[in-house]
Amino acid sequence: MLRSIYGEMIWSRRSSLLWYVVGLAALVGITVGVYPTVREGADTITRLLEEMPQGMMSFFGAAEVSELLTPSGFVNSRVNASVGAIVLAVFAISIGTAAIAGEEDRHTMDLILATPTPRFRIVLERFAAMATLVSVVAFAVLVVMAVANPIVDLEFSMANMVASNFELALLALVFGSLAFAVGGLTGKRGVTIGIASGTTVATFFVNGLADLVDWLQGAQKITPFYWLQRSDPLSNGLSAEDTLLMLAVICVFLGIAVWGFARRDISV
Amino acid sequence: MASPLILENLTKYYGSVRGIDSLDLEVNQGEIFGFLGPNGAGKSTTISTVLDFIRPTRGTATVLGMDSKRHSAEIHRRVGYLPGELAMYEKMTGQELLGYLAALRGVQADVEIASLADRFDLDLSRKIRTYSSGNRQKVGLVQAFMHRPQLLILDEPTNGLDPIVQQEFYSLLREVSDEGRTVFLSSHILPEVERITDRAAIIRRGRLMVVAEIEQLKQQAQRRLELTFSTVVDPAIFETLETVRDARADNGGYTLVITVTGSVDPVIKMAAQYQVERLVSHDGDLESAFLAYYSETDDVA
Numbered sequence: 001m002l003r004s005i006y007g008e009m010i011w012s013r014r015s016s017l018l019w020y021v022v023g024l025a026a027l028v029g030i031t032v033g034v035y036p037t038v039r040e041g042a043d044t045i046t047r048l049l050e051e052m053p054q055g056m057m058s059f060f061g062a063a064e065v066s067e068l069l070t071p072s073g074f075v076n077s078r079v080n081a082s083v084g085a086i087v088l089a090v091f092a093i094s095i096g097t098a099a100i101a102g103e104e105d106r107h108t109m110d111l112i113l114a115t116p117t118p119r120f121r122i123v124l125e126r127f128a129a130m131a132t133l134v135s136v137v138a139f140a141v142l143v144v145m146a147v148a149n150p151i152v153d154l155e156f157s158m159a160n161m162v163a164s165n166f167e168l169a170l171l172a173l174v175f176g177s178l179a180f181a182v183g184g185l186t187g188k189r190g191v192t193i194g195i196a197s198g199t200t201v202a203t204f205f206v207n208g209l210a211d212l213v214d215w216l217q218g219a220q221k222i223t224p225f226y227w228l229q230r231s232d233p234l235s236n237g238l239s240a241e242d243t244l245l246m247l248a249v250i251c252v253f254l255g256i257a258v259w260g261f262a263r264r265d266i267s268v
Numbered sequence: 269m270a271s272p273l274i275l276e277n278l279t280k281y282y283g284s285v286r287g288i289d290s291l292d293l294e295v296n297q298g299e300i301f302g303f304l305g306p307n308g309a310g311k312s313t314t315i316s317t318v319l320d321f322i323r324p325t326r327g328t329a330t331v332l333g334m335d336s337k338r339h340s341a342e343i344h345r346r347v348g349y350l351p352g353e354l355a356m357y358e359k360m361t362g363q364e365l366l367g368y369l370a371a372l373r374g375v376q377a378d379v380e381i382a383s384l385a386d387r388f389d390l391d392l393s394r395k396i397r398t399y400s401s402g403n404r405q406k407v408g409l410v411q412a413f414m415h416r417p418q419l420l421i422l423d424e425p426t427n428g429l430d431p432i433v434q435q436e437f438y439s440l441l442r443e444v445s446d447e448g449r450t451v452f453l454s455s456h457i458l459p460e461v462e463r464i465t466d467r468a469a470i471i472r473r474g475r476l477m478v479v480a481e482i483e484q485l486k487q488q489a490q491r492r493l494e495l496t497f498s499t500v501v502d503p504a505i506f507e508t509l510e511t512v513r514d515a516r517a518d519n520g521g522y523t524l525v526i527t528v529t530g531s532v533d534p535v536i537k538m539a540a541q542y543q544v545e546r547l548v549s550h551d552g553d554l555e556s557a558f559l560a561y562y563s564e565t566d567d568v569a
Contacts, residue, residue, distance in 0.1 A: 002360070002367060003368070003371040008357075008368060107351075107353055107355035110316075110321055110351050111351070111355075113319070113344075114344055114351075115344055115372035116344045117341070265321070266321045268321050
């Protein structure tokens with residue numbers, strides 16, 4: 001594995017990859033596993049939830065109580081539009097930070113830079129490694145869902161599950177590539193973690209609170225969580241518009257990372 | 269063949285803080301060139317600029333005939349580099365790290381790695397984090413030499429090495445030089461540079477003070493001798509000697525602290541007329557060794 005910058009990045013993250021796979025697979029497994037109970041008690045839960053303010057509902061990734069109790073609404077509320085998305089984004093950010101700023105912070109960048117590897121290639125190979133690692137976790141989530149799907153009668157189509165996990169991975173990569181961009185521009189680990197994770201949390205809350213707070217509604221439109229939520233790929237399949245939007249944002253951040261890293265002084 | 273390393277007016281400011289200023293330097297092929305200066309003088313800044321880790325504010329560095337900025341990848345292919353502050357991937361074994369760096373260079377270096385590790389008596393099967401600072405330095409040296417580069421840029425290479433390994437390292441340098449390859453070695457240790465380099469430059473506060481043959485530098489170097497006699501000796505008799513810059517009494521007149529530029533021979537001969545109890549020579553410290561030189565030439569910023 002230690003034959004390329006790409007391989008080294010995967011190698012160095014192999015144990016955290018395992019933990020993220022286990023953690024997210026468990027989250028999805030438990031979520032799907034308790035769904036039959038939720039479905040049986042739907043009436044009671046509906047009455048309870050109707051007492052809750054509307055904003056709380058949207059925080060769970062659903063517009064209506066009935067929506068929250070559908071299979072897709074339930075999985076979205078627990079995984080795709082909340083904890084699962086955040087956890088996967090954190091994983092991506094940790095890799096995106098380590099890729100440039102973390103390496104400079106540990107003062108090991110000069111070992112790599114002293115080899116005949118152009119700077120843009122360091123960024124691109126590490127980005128590819130992040131995309132691979134995030135995809136592996138998203139794929140594990142897909143496998144758990146695909147296995148559970150017939151057992152608990154979720155009635156998701158395979159295409160929709162693939163679409164949903166693909167968009168989930170893209171969402172995480174948006175924040176991971178933001179970490180690349182900040183790391184490429186600054187090389188400062190603290191700044192990179194702060195901006196990337198701060199943006200993740202801020203956009204998550206803006207999206208969640210927008211139904212409750214009018215003046216947030218404009219800002220909501222530019223949060224990746226909103227894109228994922230409005231397209232609801234688990235019910236509607238792949239949204240070309242939101243997929244392209246996220247890909248575009250990722251490309252812009254990646255471009256900034258390459259440009260920023262190529263032009264500046266590197267701390268060694 | 270062009271000089272393997274040419275600096276022209278090389279200048280690096282960090283904002284308004286001077287890193288290095290207007291360095292002009294030419295290193296000849298096959299020589300072991302010393303780059304001498306106290307910590308913080310700008311040695312690592314110079315090396316980082318030459319290797320394109322940082323970009324000069326002004327001026328150019330030409331490495332093996334190529335511009336440092338435009339051809340950095342090709343330069344890196346043909347240069348071996350030992351970082352001054354050596355940090356490595358702690359979770360890799362020595363073998364894994366060296367294999368990885370060789371792979372990034374696109375070279376098959378297993379034989380060379382094994383032979384260098386053997387010379388330095390280095391166990392490559394252990395994880396980097398378990399290595400002592402000496403062993404870390406050995407790994408750093410192996411990765412600098414393993415692809416048989418035409419130019420070696422070594423920043424404080426003997427940091428943490430025990431004397432036996434230092435000897436092995438010095439003989440390796442001589443072999444490299446005999447093969448016509450070039451070594452650019454930064455150090456703050458004067459005796460080391462005296463001993464292994466052919467020529468040296470002295471840098472201080474980002475400015476090049478002097479570039480000279482080692483023999484010439486030796487004559488300019490300042491040493492401090494502490495002579496303890498069994499009787500009180502008048503320091504004034506030493507001050508008349510040509511190479512003595514200063515002599516003062518200590519220890520109630522029994523000990524004389526004598527600052528010498530160049531040869532200590534006249535001092536020893538003069539001292540031999542008295543009964544010498546103890547003789548201590550302080551010549552390892554560059555800062556004091558070249559203090560006189562600096563104070564004469566440094567236009568303080």
